Amino acid sequence: MKTALIGLGRMGMRQATVLRQCELRIDAISDLNPEACKTAGEEFDVAPENQFVSGEKLIETIQPELLIIATTAPSHHDLVILAAKSGVRKILCEKPMGTNLAECQNMVKTCHAAGVELAVNHQMRSMEQYTIPKHMAASPEFGGIGSVIVSAGNFGMAMNGTHYFEMFRYMTDEEPVLVSAWFSDNTLQNPRGAQFKDVAGSIRLETPSGKRFYMDCSSDQGHGMQVTYNCHNGRITIDELDGSMYYVARHPEHRNQPTTQYGMPYDKGARTITPADAVAPTRAVLESLLRGENFPNGEDGLLAMKLLIAAHISNSRGGETIDLRKEELPTDLTLPIA
Numbered sequence: 001m002k003t004a005l006i007g008l009g010r011m012g013m014r015q016a017t018v019l020r021q022c023e024l025r026i027d028a029i030s031d032l033n034p035e036a037c038k039t040a041g042e043e044f045d046v047a048p049e050n051q052f053v054s055g056e057k058l059i060e061t062i063q064p065e066l067l068i069i070a071t072t073a074p075s076h077h078d079l080v081i082l083a084a085k086s087g088v089r090k091i092l093c094e095k096p097m098g099t100n101l102a103e104c105q106n107m108v109k110t111c112h113a114a115g116v117e118l119a120v121n122h123q124m125r126s127m128e129q130y131t132i133p134k135h136m137a138a139s140p141e142f143g144g145i146g147s148v149i150v151s152a153g154n155f156g157m158a159m160n161g162t163h164y165f166e167m168f169r170y171m172t173d174e175e176p177v178l179v180s181a182w183f184s185d186n187t188l189q190n191p192r193g194a195q196f197k198d199v200a201g202s203i204r205l206e207t208p209s210g211k212r213f214y215m216d217c218s219s220d221q222g223h224g225m226q227v228t229y230n231c232h233n234g235r236i237t238i239d240e241l242d243g244s245m246y247y248v249a250r251h252p253e254h255r256n257q258p259t260t261q262y263g264m265p266y267d268k269g270a271r272t273i274t275p276a277d278a279v280a281p282t283r284a285v286l287e288s289l290l291r292g293e294n295f296p297n298g299e300d301g302l303l304a305m306k307l308l309i310a311a312h313i314s315n316s317r318g319g320e321t322i323d324l325r326k327e328e329l330p331t332d333l334t335l336p337i338a
């Protein structure tokens with residue numbers, strides 16, 4: 001399969017590693033920075049004539065069948081649209097999917113019309129740190145999730161928050177419909193450049209059946225990610241950086257007691273899971289895209305962006321709850337995100 005990669009920064013180099021692990025030859029690469037092209041070209045054996053400063057030129061000249069887009073968000077839309085109209089069959093685009101909802105909607109529509117499979121690299125469904133608690137939470141021992149609480153460092157509502165929105169959708173198999181958010185007053189210099197800005201703060205989501213998500217990634221919090229899944233009969237807590245899990249659950253004979261009996265005896269357990277990592281789960285996303293099954297798709301990327309835009313609107317109204325079933329979000333609110 002003729003394969004190309006656009007964007008050769010930190011994530012692009014990981015994507016290149018993934019392609020090599022999947023034994024897919026990289027036929028062409030592109031980056032606005034010619035030095036990045038040269039370095040990646042040497043490392044991944046791409047001929048100089050197949051190295052492009054312009055991603056558009058690469059698409060028109062090479063006409064790849066598989067395209068990985070690992071540029072920053074402002075170029076995702078135009079590259080995906082051109083690729084979809086130029087005969088690319090499968091696209092793996094980095095998150096966040098775009099910078100506004102109009103872009104994301106157009107990406108979904110255009111790929112659908114052209115019969116192109118579009119994956120957005122929200123890898124949550126491929127990560128043990130989510131697949132294992134999802135399975136545990138659904139068991140009779142835990143009795144189903146009521147809420148998810150994410151305690152995080154200042155990792156950015158767009159940069160990482162969107163991953164956690166997709167995680168909550170995946171864990172509950174429901175699309176959140178209520179959004180309230182409160183952003184921190186100050187933002188720090190963005191590591192990817194002064195043209196990019198992301199926000200810190202806290203957010204609450206709720207699904208139609210009443211499952212809740214609370215995340216605090218405020219700007220005065222400088223370390224780690226810990227997630228707790230509160231279930232009917234117990235609680236599962238994971239330190240995502242080191243992969244340690246700790247859980248408690250009611251004794252089986254007490255499972256049918258009302259939740260007001262919250263202080264009954266309980267079993268405790270601990271185990272380790274694969275800690276957070278971007279290469280292995282990205283490989284799993286690429287492999288599922290190649291198989292054409294169960295990959296995070298354009299609709300999933302669009303939902304994560306909708307929740308992010310709703311968070312910005314809620315924050316601008318002092319934390320008012322936005323009901324996505326009742327309010328149309330603006331499609332042109334553009335965020336300066338990477």
Ligand SMILES: NC(=O)c1ccc[n+]([C@@H]2O[C@H](COP(=O)([O-])OP(=O)(O)OC[C@H]3O[C@@H](n4cnc5c(N)ncnc54)[C@H](O)[C@@H]3O)[C@@H](O)[C@H]2O)c1
Pocket residue numbers: 006007008009010011012030031032033036053054055070071072073075094095096121122123159192278338
């Ligand atoms: N899925 C994940 O877990 C994950 C992890 C990290 C980053 N990301 C996402 O990956 C993307 C890239 O992040 P990064 O950390 O590699 O950023 P980066 O700044 O290190 O690299 C981006 C690269 O893209 C190039 N580029 C930008 N616009 C381009 C264009 N129009 N054509 C060609 N090249 C272009 C830049 O020159 C740069 O080399 C971002 O959208 C980021 O949010 C995803």
